[in-house]
Amino acid sequence: xxxxxxxLALTLGLLCVAEFGTRTFIGSPSNAVFHPVxxxxxxxxxxxxxxxAGFSRFMTNAHGLNDEDPSxxxxxxxxxxxxxxxxxxxxxxxxxxxxxxxxxxTGVEVMNTGVAxxxxxxxxxxxxxxxxxxxxxxxxxxxxxxxxTDMQNDGFELVRDPLGAVVDITYVRHPPGALxxxxxxxxxxxxxxxxxxxxxxxxxxxxxxxxxxxxxxxxAEPPVKVEAPPRLSDADLADxxxxxxxxxxxxxxxVVLFVPLATFHAGARTVFDPRSEHARAVFGxxxxxxxxxxLDAGPALAQxxxxxxxxxxxxxxxxxxxxxxxxxxxxAVAKLLAHELEPRLQRAGR
Amino acid sequence: xxxxxxxxxxxxxxxxxxxxxxxxxRGRQAILLVASYVFYGWWNPWFLFLIxxxxxxxxxxxxxxxxxxTNAMRRVAMWLSxxxxxxxxxxxKYANFTVENVNLLVGSSVSIGDILLPVGISFFTxxxxxxxxxxxxxxxxxxxxxxxxxxxxxxxxQLVAGPIVRASEFLPQxxxxxxxxxxxxxxxAQIFLIGAVQKVLVxxxxxxxxxxxxxxxxxYSAGTLWLGLFAYGIQIxxxxxxxxxMAIGIARILGFELPENxxxxxxxxxxxxxxxxxxxxxxxxxxxxxxxxxxxxRGGPSKTMRNLKITMLLGGLWHGASWNFVLxxxxxxxxxxxxxxxxxxxEKQSFPARxxxxxxxxxxxxxxxxxxxxxxIPFRSPSWATTQLYLERLVFADGGVMWVPPxxxxxxxxxxxxxxxxxxxxxxxxxxxxxxxxxxRPFAAIVGILLLFALFLPQSRSAFIYFQF
Numbered sequence: 001x002x003x004x005x006x007x008l009a010l011t012l013g014l015l016c017v018a019e020f021g022t023r024t025f026i027g028s029p030s031n032a033v034f035h036p037v038x039x040x041x042x043x044x045x046x047x048x049x050x051x052x053a054g055f056s057r058f059m060t061n062a063h064g065l066n067d068e069d070p071s072x073x074x075x076x077x078x079x080x081x082x083x084x085x086x087x088x089x090x091x092x093x094x095x096x097x098x099x100x101x102x103x104x105x106t107g108v109e110v111m112n113t114g115v116a117x118x119x120x121x122x123x124x125x126x127x128x129x130x131x132x133x134x135x136x137x138x139x140x141x142x143x144x145x146x147x148x149t150d151m152q153n154d155g156f157e158l159v160r161d162p163l164g165a166v167v168d169i170t171y172v173r174h175p176p177g178a179l180x181x182x183x184x185x186x187x188x189x190x191x192x193x194x195x196x197x198x199x200x201x202x203x204x205x206x207x208x209x210x211x212x213x214x215x216x217x218x219x220a221e222p223p224v225k226v227e228a229p230p231r232l233s234d235a236d237l238a239d240x241x242x243x244x245x246x247x248x249x250x251x252x253x254x255v256v257l258f259v260p261l262a263t264f265h266a267g268a269r270t271v272f273d274p275r276s277e278h279a280r281a282v283f284g285x286x287x288x289x290x291x292x293x294x295l296d297a298g299p300a301l302a303q304x305x306x307x308x309x310x311x312x313x314x315x316x317x318x319x320x321x322x323x324x325x326x327x328x329x330x331x332a333v334a335k336l337l338a339h340e341l342e343p344r345l346q347r348a349g350r
Numbered sequence: 351x352x353x354x355x356x357x358x359x360x361x362x363x364x365x366x367x368x369x370x371x372x373x374x375x376r377g378r379q380a381i382l383l384v385a386s387y388v389f390y391g392w393w394n395p396w397f398l399f400l401i402x403x404x405x406x407x408x409x410x411x412x413x414x415x416x417x418x419x420t421n422a423m424r425r426v427a428m429w430l431s432x433x434x435x436x437x438x439x440x441x442x443k444y445a446n447f448t449v450e451n452v453n454l455l456v457g458s459s460v461s462i463g464d465i466l467l468p469v470g471i472s473f474f475t476x477x478x479x480x481x482x483x484x485x486x487x488x489x490x491x492x493x494x495x496x497x498x499x500x501x502x503x504x505x506x507x508q509l510v511a512g513p514i515v516r517a518s519e520f521l522p523q524x525x526x527x528x529x530x531x532x533x534x535x536x537x538x539a540q541i542f543l544i545g546a547v548q549k550v551l552v553x554x555x556x557x558x559x560x561x562x563x564x565x566x567x568x569x570y571s572a573g574t575l576w577l578g579l580f581a582y583g584i585q586i587x588x589x590x591x592x593x594x595x596m597a598i599g600i601a602r603i604l605g606f607e608l609p610e611n612x613x614x615x616x617x618x619x620x621x622x623x624x625x626x627x628x629x630x631x632x633x634x635x636x637x638x639x640x641x642x643x644x645x646x647x648r649g650g651p652s653k654t655m656r657n658l659k660i661t662m663l664l665g666g667l668w669h670g671a672s673w674n675f676v677l678x679x680x681x682x683x684x685x686x687x688x689x690x691x692x693x694x695x696x697e698k699q700s701f702p703a704r705x706x707x708x709x710x711x712x713x714x715x716x717x718x719x720x721x722x723x724x725x726x727i728p729f730r731s732p733s734w735a736t737t738q739l740y741l742e743r744l745v746f747a748d749g750g751v752m753w754v755p756p757x758x759x760x761x762x763x764x765x766x767x768x769x770x771x772x773x774x775x776x777x778x779x780x781x782x783x784x785x786x787x788x789x790x791r792p793f794a795a796i797v798g799i800l801l802l803f804a805l806f807l808p809q810s811r812s813a814f815i816y817f818q819f
Contacts, residue, residue: 003788010794018801026805196804203807207356266568266750309749319562320753321569 015192022191026051030187030194031060032180037125037171041115043188053323054090054315063130066093067112070133074109076345079134079252081123082142083150085259085324086114090315095327100334101341108345111136119150120283121169124244127251137348138341139252141245143283144259145275151240152231158240166243234282241286249290253344256287257337260298264311264321270302295340297333304332351392353542353596354550361389362600369530369604378528382501382604389506390470397468400438405503407434408478409496412485416492424486431482435475442471447671470510472668474503476635481517483639490518498524507600511593513611514631520606529605533785538602540783540796545595547799552761553589554808556581559758564730567740572747574754575740581758582730583723584765587615590629616722617773619714620693621685624722636665654690659683669729674737678729685721757806 023029028048032040042064049057061069066087070077080086080098088096098112111134115126120143127139155172180187187194232240248254260276280296287294301312305328311321312329325333351357365385369378391398408431415427442465449462481502484490493499502520563570563578570578594611601608615628625633641661647654659680666679696702702710724741731737743750771778781791 006790007788007793010790011797014794014797014801018805022805192801192805199807200804207359210356211360264569266566309751311751316754317756319558320751 019190019192022195023049025049027191027195029189029191030184031064032184032187033064034174034176034181034184036173036176038115038122039117039174041126048089050089051317053318054326055317056089056092058089058093063113065111065113065115066096067098070111071109072133075107076109076138076348077134077136078105078108078110078138078140078341078345079127079130079136080110080112080114080140080142081118081120081127081248082114082140083118083123083144083147084114084116085144086112086142087116088112088114088325088330089116090324091327091330095330097325097330097334097337100330101338104334104338105342105345108341114142117150119147119154120241120244121151121154121156121171124247125171127248136252138255138344139248140255140257140337140341141248142257142259143241143279145261145273145279148237148275148279148282151237156240158232158236158243166239169240169243234278237282238286238289241283242290245286245290245292249292253348254290254292255295255337255340255344256283256292257295257333258283258297259325259333260296260301262298262301262313264305264313268306268309270298270305272298293340295336297336300332300336301329304328351389353593353600354546357392361385361392366603369528375527378530379498379501379524382505383497386501386504386506386509390504390509393469393510394466400442400468400471401474401504402500404435404438404475404478405500406496407431408482408503409493409499412482412492412499415482415485428482428486432479435479435482439471439475441465442468444667444671473512473514474509476514476632477503477516480514480635480639484517490521493517493521493524505601505606507597507604507606508608511590511597512629512631513594513597513609514635515608516635519609523606531605534605535603536785536787537783538599538604540599540787540792541602542596542599543796543799544782545592545597545599547802548588548592549596550592550808551802551806552765553585553592555806556585556758556761557589558808559753559755560585560730564732564736564740567736567743569751570743570747571750571752572744574750574752575744575747577754577758577762579723579727579744580762582726583616584762586726586730587612588765614769614772616719617715617769618718618722619711620718621682621689621721624718625682625686632665632668636661636668640664651691651694655687658686658690662686674728674731674734677734677737678725681721681725681728685725 027050028046031043031046031048033043035041042060044060044062044064046060046064047057048060058066061067063069066089078101086098088098093099096112098110102108102110113123113126113130113134115122118126120141123141157170158166159168159170161167183193183197187197245254245256258280260280261273262276263271263273265271276298280298284294284296304310304312308328310328311326312332313325314320314323315326351361365381368381368385372378372381387398387402390401411427411431411434415424415431418424418427445462445465449460452458453460481490481493481499485492493502498521501524502515502517505515505520508515560578560582563575563581567575567578591612598608598610609631611629611631613627613630615624618624618627641657644657644660645653646657649657660683662683663676663679666675666677666682669675669678727740728734728737731740768779781789782795784792787793787796
């Protein structure tokens with residue numbers, strides 16, 4: 001009996017140490033809140049730690065975003081829409097490009113509304129749901145190569161008129177009863193459980209698939225994988241993006257910022273991912289048809305690497321030269337964006 | 351099927367279940383033989399014919415050797431066995447390499463097609479060879495049962511990556527009852543867990559860093575390359591040592607004892623000591639069956655040096671058909687020869703006695719460590735050009751990207767602490783493995799390890815390095 005008690009006490013003690021260590025160095029308990037269209041949003045006013053790629057501690061604002069609440073005194077406001085590249089939890093808030101642009105443009109408030117996993121169509125929904133306090137003179141829609149894949153997987157449908165023009169987008173509605181949301185009360189309290197479930201999700205699924213396959217003497221995967229044709233054509237993707245830009249454009253002037261994926265090599269050589277070329281063509285066409293400027297951050301990122309020898313993406317605790325923008329990358333993007341936005345904001349009434 | 355895969359978990363559960371149901375030793379041996387062939391065939395069933403063929407060839411010639419009436423006949427049987435085993439190894443492992451080099455030398459373009467390297471061929475051919483050579487030398491009794499012999503060669507825990515088990519170590523275990531006990535289970539499970547920590551938590555955590563560094567050394571600063579040098583040192587050690595421990599643990603659960611394969615090689619104070627601690631079953635195999643067969647140290651200093659160099663060159667080549675491995679073997683062979691000359695000279699001098707022991711031992715340890723780490727560069731590099739570039743940039747790198755991954759630094763620190771404790775306070779590590787894992791210290795260690803697995807399991811697991819050999 002005493003041995004059982006000792007073992008239990010030891011286990012509890014070690015779990016407490018693990019919980020403390022995880023919250024301090026790896027990541028916070030889950031902040032996710034169910035949303036029927038967006039899939040999930042983030043809890044407001046929560047202190048979070050991200051140590052999985054880069055490292056930062058940040059407090060979400062009243063809308064679950066990685067920024068301060070909008071100031072009623074701001075003379076002008078820019079809202080930046082996008083995914084994890086914009087949310088930028090890998091660097092301190094003061095180092096992300098939205099904060100850096102704000103520092104460069106005096107009197108302008110730049111709001112970071114990025115949410116991981118979003119694509120332009122979801123960003124448009126999130127933008128519509130932002131309260132009036134986020135009203136802006138200018139909206140920057142940030143897109144990247146991952147967005148093409150995300151849009152293909154997202155399941156939304158384009159509604160076209162008889163002439164083929166997109167008149168609406170119908171979104172997939174997520175079921176609230178998924179296991180993830182049933183476990184949410186536990187996940188919000190334990191960083192260890194959040195981290196373990198996040199890491200073991202894919203291996204456990206694979207294990208179950210292989211176990212089932214072994215039990216039924218069937219291979220776990222077909223010997224030859226047949227590549228399914230993409231759900232949406234490039235024209236569909238460009239139409240959807242154009243529709244989104246036009247919708248946002250009814251409330252504010254829009255600038256599209258493209259952040260390509262690239263790898264950085266010896267001899268100051270930058271190699272852009274082929275998916276980026278594809279995404280650049282799709283989103284570039286959409287911006288052109290919507291009549292809004294299309295900024296490509298690729299040359300700026302390549303230049304900062306050539307000048308400093310420091311890759312603008314990647315972090316010490318994952319991989320240098322691959323992944324999200326690091327402080328060098330944010331600096332380069334901020335410089336480019338501020339240069340583009342300044343005259344537009346001046347024209348808009350500064 | 352690697353030990354950390356879902357396939358192996360299912361496979362091993364079935365084997366354990368069958369072993370628990372069948373009580374007779376013969377029945378259990380039959381289960382293990384079938385399981386070993388399923389394990390090997392999982393990778394490529396066609397190569398079952400190869401392992402069965404080599405095993406049978408070796409056993410039949412062993413029988414012929416035992417029954418031969420003259421020494422000449424015994425010698426013929428032994429050489430036929432050696433030729434068969436080495437012939438298979440040479441064909442599958444070195445044929446393409448040989449043809450490529452002949453093509454380069456004479457400017458021809460002969461091709462024999464891509465020959466698939468059977469997993470573990472270097473290990474099971476060496477085990478078969480040791481049986482026939484030991485029989486010839488009269489050191490072991492012949493194995494009268496072909497089935498037992500097939501199990502000795504194919505025993506799945508050590509089949510594809512060692513430790514290399516000799517007939518004298520394993521066949522006697524097949525003569526006695528297979529003990530399937532709780533004590534063996536607890537001990538084996540803990541040895542497996544310790545191995546898994548080394549392989550999965552340490553080796554697999556540093557592997558992505560090492561892979562990128564060796565992919566493009568020109569990109570990184572000298573500091574990062576030095577970190578990469580240490581990182582690969584701990585990766586290959588923990589990968590191989592961890593996998594060996596997992597094999598030893600699995601065998602123990604099944605009631606078998608396999609020989610130790612690593613004994614903290616990086617604490618060695620000479621390169622000779624390094625080889626008594628690194629891949630012990632291979633280095634002792636090379637010593638007993640190659641170095642001694644070449645004459646060992648019986649023919650005077652120059653022949654001893656020659657034998658050392660030949661042994662290490664072939665030891666390098668054993669790791670793979672590449673000039674990089676030959677270079678690695680040559681470096682170690684050269685170092686062993688230099689160490690032998692040095693030792694002979696220093697023993698005649700009086701001044702070493704005046705140098706403080708800590709300084710003497712510390713210098714010897716640092717030089718040995720530095721050499722063994724530097725020698726891994728050709729071993730790991732994909733080409734000679736990469737080796738050159740890496741070595742150049744270690745010393746002359748100007749600029750480059752500084753990348754210091756904290757997980758690599760933590761793994762390095764953990765390995766250093768482990769070695770320091772093992773050397774200066776070994777009693778601190780002696781609480782595991784134990785037959786009483788619920789005692790506070792081992793229980794805390796096991797729960798702690800499981801938590802570390804839960805929190806730090808690398809997202810991608812690299813294949814076991816020595817599979818390719």
